[in-house]
Amino acid sequence: MGAEITTVGPDLVVVHHGTRAHRYEELEPGRVHELDGLEVETMPDPGGELLARFATVNDVHFGETRCGVVEGHEDEIGPILTAEPGEPPYPVTMNEAAIAEIQAAEVDAVFVKGDLTTDGTDEEYADFLETYGGAFGDRLTHVRGNHDAYEGRAYADWPLQRVDLPGATVVLLDTTVPFKSSGGLTHDQLDELDAIAADADRPVVVLGHHHVWDPRSKERNDTYFGIHPDWSERLVDIAARRPRIVGYFAGHTHRNRVRRFPQTGDMPWVEVACVKDYPGAWAEYRVHEGGIVQLHHRISSPEALAWTERTRGMYLGTYADYAFGKLSDRCFMLGR
Numbered sequence: 001m002g003a004e005i006t007t008v009g010p011d012l013v014v015v016h017h018g019t020r021a022h023r024y025e026e027l028e029p030g031r032v033h034e035l036d037g038l039e040v041e042t043m044p045d046p047g048g049e050l051l052a053r054f055a056t057v058n059d060v061h062f063g064e065t066r067c068g069v070v071e072g073h074e075d076e077i078g079p080i081l082t083a084e085p086g087e088p089p090y091p092v093t094m095n096e097a098a099i100a101e102i103q104a105a106e107v108d109a110v111f112v113k114g115d116l117t118t119d120g121t122d123e124e125y126a127d128f129l130e131t132y133g134g135a136f137g138d139r140l141t142h143v144r145g146n147h148d149a150y151e152g153r154a155y156a157d158w159p160l161q162r163v164d165l166p167g168a169t170v171v172l173l174d175t176t177v178p179f180k181s182s183g184g185l186t187h188d189q190l191d192e193l194d195a196i197a198a199d200a201d202r203p204v205v206v207l208g209h210h211h212v213w214d215p216r217s218k219e220r221n222d223t224y225f226g227i228h229p230d231w232s233e234r235l236v237d238i239a240a241r242r243p244r245i246v247g248y249f250a251g252h253t254h255r256n257r258v259r260r261f262p263q264t265g266d267m268p269w270v271e272v273a274c275v276k277d278y279p280g281a282w283a284e285y286r287v288h289e290g291g292i293v294q295l296h297h298r299i300s301s302p303e304a305l306a307w308t309e310r311t312r313g314m315y316l317g318t319y320a321d322y323a324f325g326k327l328s329d330r331c332f333m334l335g336r
Helices: 090-105 122-139 187-199 229-241 302-311 319-324
Strands: 004-008 013-017 020-024 032-035 038-041 050-057 109-113 140-143 160-165 168-173 204-208 245-250 257-259 269-271 281-288 291-298 332-334
Touching: 004 038, 004 291, 013 032, 013 038, 013 291, 020 032, 050 090, 050 160, 050 168, 090 122, 090 281, 090 302, 109 122, 109 160, 109 168, 109 204, 122 140, 140 160, 140 168, 160 187, 168 187, 187 204, 187 229, 229 245, 245 291
Parallel strands: 050 109, 109 140, 168 204, 204 245, 245 269
Antiparallel strands: 004 013, 013 020, 032 038, 050 281, 160 168, 257 269, 281 291, 291 332
């Protein structure tokens, strides 16, 4: 495996070589550096004081034991992977390593964007709360995803949660529709978001489990895997008329991707890869006076990298290209 540039920020570059990570810090912003035989240009300085940091994770899947399963296609798409005998369950390995990295980053808040569990059981949710709540306490804000509501349980179903940080307001939406993989919203949620954005005195960052439907798409399906097209359009319309909204960030798809729509200009509509398998990710947001930086972090404990290198080849070898995304899907600046 050759060198992969995983993370690039104004002062940080991380290069991975399979199960080894090389981290370069205190770099000069906005210039080309030669690192590990590669030329890497750091982001420009976002400008102004660093006001806050927060982190997000999604698709943590407590309770999962078989990785790579596509329901109804197990004999066609593989491989299906499990933890080796004597190893902890891989969600434990990945989440504990993610938590350790987030704690080291000394963030002000942590947001978990759904799929806390695999089967939506009370036991799985209790494991999630013990692990993340024990680590972050009052700094933790979380919401359910589709996996958490397959059995109709109603935990973590708060419609809208708001956290005000220095320099940014973070709004976490519940996009889950019980018993379904696809998502939706309500008029009350969107009205409250609209009011928050209209009155905001700082950038508003919106989070949810499901990604939005592309308003340019010619296919408009009631079973769309993300937020239903009708509700997606309404969310895009709010973002278009409320410039304080600087980005929407989802999980659900287990990949890194950024899209931009004509109605909202440079504002990114973002999907962040999952914790539980390749590339094994969490996202850091650095809130500066001059803008907000998203940094994708590949979880880099030796155990985590060993697992995610195993899962790199899932889905007949197509998963790595799908999940990792381009550098511009992982690390970028918004709100300038």
